[in-house]
Amino acid sequence: MMDKIVNEKKTYIFWLDLIRVVSIFMVVLIHATSPLMNGWEDLTPSNWMAGNIYTALARACVPLLFMVSGYLLLSKQESLRSFYTNRIRKVIIPFLAWSVIYLFWQNGYSNYTFLNAMKSMLLAIITGPAYYHLWFLYALLPVYLFVPVLRVFVRSADEQTLWYFALIWLMFGPFLNFVEQLLGFELAIKLGFFTEYIGYFFLGYVVGRLKFPRWVTTLSVLIFIASVGFTVYKTYVVSAALGDYNDFYLSYLRLNIVLMSLSVFIALKALGEKMGATPESLSVILIRRLAEVSFGIYLLHAMMLSFLRRGAFGFELSALSGPAIYTAPLITVLAFIVSWGIVMILQKIPYVRAIVPA
Numbered sequence: 001m002m003d004k005i006v007n008e009k010k011t012y013i014f015w016l017d018l019i020r021v022v023s024i025f026m027v028v029l030i031h032a033t034s035p036l037m038n039g040w041e042d043l044t045p046s047n048w049m050a051g052n053i054y055t056a057l058a059r060a061c062v063p064l065l066f067m068v069s070g071y072l073l074l075s076k077q078e079s080l081r082s083f084y085t086n087r088i089r090k091v092i093i094p095f096l097a098w099s100v101i102y103l104f105w106q107n108g109y110s111n112y113t114f115l116n117a118m119k120s121m122l123l124a125i126i127t128g129p130a131y132y133h134l135w136f137l138y139a140l141l142p143v144y145l146f147v148p149v150l151r152v153f154v155r156s157a158d159e160q161t162l163w164y165f166a167l168i169w170l171m172f173g174p175f176l177n178f179v180e181q182l183l184g185f186e187l188a189i190k191l192g193f194f195t196e197y198i199g200y201f202f203l204g205y206v207v208g209r210l211k212f213p214r215w216v217t218t219l220s221v222l223i224f225i226a227s228v229g230f231t232v233y234k235t236y237v238v239s240a241a242l243g244d245y246n247d248f249y250l251s252y253l254r255l256n257i258v259l260m261s262l263s264v265f266i267a268l269k270a271l272g273e274k275m276g277a278t279p280e281s282l283s284v285i286l287i288r289r290l291a292e293v294s295f296g297i298y299l300l301h302a303m304m305l306s307f308l309r310r311g312a313f314g315f316e317l318s319a320l321s322g323p324a325i326y327t328a329p330l331i332t333v334l335a336f337i338v339s340w341g342i343v344m345i346l347q348k349i350p351y352v353r354a355i356v357p358a
Helices: 014-037 045-057 061-074 080-107 114-127 132-156 159-183 198-208 214-242 255-275 282-309 324-346
Strands: none
Touching: 014 045, 014 061, 014 132, 014 255, 014 282, 014 324, 045 214, 045 324, 061 132, 061 198, 061 255, 080 114, 080 132, 080 282, 132 198, 132 282, 159 198, 159 255, 198 255, 214 255, 255 282, 282 324
């Protein structure tokens, strides 16, 4: 059976870096394939289905990012001042800086006075993400408010209580959502914020402490494959029935995505533990280097994808540029590598490095 691990006090845990890097690559893949998913009426069935498959394969990206953050932050004990000082430095400053960058990039503000431009940007930032991919930070920041409270809870709670919290989230979040969809009406009992992404955050801590036997890892791989297949099938069936793309089964809080995310988390954790046993290997060194720039890649990649679509290399490059089965991963790798190179440069520039923290 599973044996609980005492909170790890090592300064470095390789499997966390592996999951982080895979998650960021998945994010880039989803955004690279989004033109395919939104092209239901214009694309051949094979091209749309390629986008459907790639999107489903990568759909665990956001849950995995929450789970990694949950394991890292809930395993620590630090003062409120230290926690929020670190969050301001590592998250808030990059978030605000890139929000301004994306707003300037899109709008220019050439006809604005300085004061009016500042007012306009401030309003844009507090009312919604400056660019589509920044929504994740809006979902993450409220979770940070509860981290000090959750730390007290996980430090004093026994194993049964920890799993009770996870079960409450699962039952009143993803499972209740599934039941409501099945019955065709919504139930009156709602737990609001505590049925959303904070569940993944907490689940990352609970599951991350466990050591799994090989059969659980094998089962997790099978569950991941099955949940991806289910997601691809249901997304196609519902979209075909409605005559347009429908992303109901791709929501990050759907039960199928929960199973997909939990299973791939367990599988990647096992793989990372195995790889981490040989820290001098090239693959481990590469993953560690990528992990240092992963947040910067997340912040920058949407702009890179847009530049490629607009012909940054003299011709348009997107998932629509050819057979999607090839173009989608090609564009993903290209945007990932270009973003990686730019972030590495930015991290070497004084002051500028603050917006792409390692």
